[in-house]
Amino acid sequence: MKRRIRRLYGFRPVRMLTARWRQPQRSTARRPIWVSLNIPIVEDPGLQPERTTMSWHRTTLALTVVALMFFRWYEVHGPIVLLPVVLTLLGGFGIQYSQRRRYYLQVLGIAREKVRADVVAVAWLTGLVVLVAAGGIVAIWV
Amino acid sequence: MSDQQPEATNTADSGTTPVEYDPNRNRLVRKVLSGGREPDPRFSLANERTFLAWIRTSLALLAGGIAVEAFTGDLFSPVVRKLLGSSLLILGAAIAASAACRWVKIERAMRQDRPLPIAYWGPVLALLAAAAGLSVMITLWIQGLA
Numbered sequence: 001m002k003r004r005i006r007r008l009y010g011f012r013p014v015r016m017l018t019a020r021w022r023q024p025q026r027s028t029a030r031r032p033i034w035v036s037l038n039i040p041i042v043e044d045p046g047l048q049p050e051r052t053t054m055s056w057h058r059t060t061l062a063l064t065v066v067a068l069m070f071f072r073w074y075e076v077h078g079p080i081v082l083l084p085v086v087l088t089l090l091g092g093f094g095i096q097y098s099q100r101r102r103y104y105l106q107v108l109g110i111a112r113e114k115v116r117a118d119v120v121a122v123a124w125l126t127g128l129v130v131l132v133a134a135g136g137i138v139a140i141w142v
Numbered sequence: 143m144s145d146q147q148p149e150a151t152n153t154a155d156s157g158t159t160p161v162e163y164d165p166n167r168n169r170l171v172r173k174v175l176s177g178g179r180e181p182d183p184r185f186s187l188a189n190e191r192t193f194l195a196w197i198r199t200s201l202a203l204l205a206g207g208i209a210v211e212a213f214t215g216d217l218f219s220p221v222v223r224k225l226l227g228s229s230l231l232i233l234g235a236a237i238a239a240s241a242a243c244r245w246v247k248i249e250r251a252m253r254q255d256r257p258l259p260i261a262y263w264g265p266v267l268a269l270l271a272a273a274a275g276l277s278v279m280i281t282l283w284i285q286g287l288a
Contacts, residue, residue: 048187055194062201069208115183117249119171122193126242129200133235137228140211
């Protein structure tokens with residue numbers, strides 16, 4: 001069971017789940033409906049979790065486009081180009097891998113009226129984009 | 143130490159205290175977003191989507207910068223091509239960094255019930271896009287005349 005949850009939700013899932021169950025619920029909080037063991041849904045007219053996960057999904061697509069663009073430089077700069085390509089693709093895979101966990105946390109966050117702001121994801125995505133841009137500038141001038 | 147203390151209160155009176163305890167908050171999260179109260183989750187998610195929209199804008203500029211360098215060939219002289227490509231890349235990096243800063247500012251403002259910061263990158267980007275479009279138009283027109 002633990003291994004199954006870890007496989008589904010990525011990093012540190014056991015702590016996350018036990019923490020949720022230990023948490024006191026506000027009286028105003030709506031309880032999510034569990035359509036299966038893993039997928040909670042909660043009544044939310046704004047469809048916030050869907051919109052946010054789809055926004056991350058579109059970001060993955062943009063990252064893939066950038067990776068392919070870098071690949072175009074292969075014949076000019078050689079194998080060093082594979083570094084930004086792999087970096088951006090890894091970023092995309094990282095987003096995809098955490099999507100299910102993200103959706104899960106956001107649905108439960110809407111239900112509890114409190115969602116955790118994802119500082120870590122914002123930080124690494126910004127760092128990745130800035131790093132790749134810097135690499136591109138170096139590749140242009142060197 | 144500080145994150146073990148609320149756990150004790152949680153077990154003591156479950157169901158009465160408001161949810162302020164989050165064991166997943168690591169040091170970075172505590173440093174960036176501390177104080178105030180948890181905002182409406184819808185606003186937090188909207189803020190995240192806005193950040194992602196800016197990141198995609200930045201990625202589009204990155205792709206554009208690389209495309210200028212890789213695909214334009216002999217359309218421009220090499221110096222112009224390099225300047226154009228690297229300025230697009232610099233703009234992309236700047237937009238990504240400012241998007242993260244703005245995300246943090248908005249998140250903090252919402253936590254402390256302050257008015258949201260103004261988005262000054264939107265007009266800048268609009269002006270730059272207008273200037274780029276205009277310059278392309280003028281270049282094509284001059285080439286057509288010659």
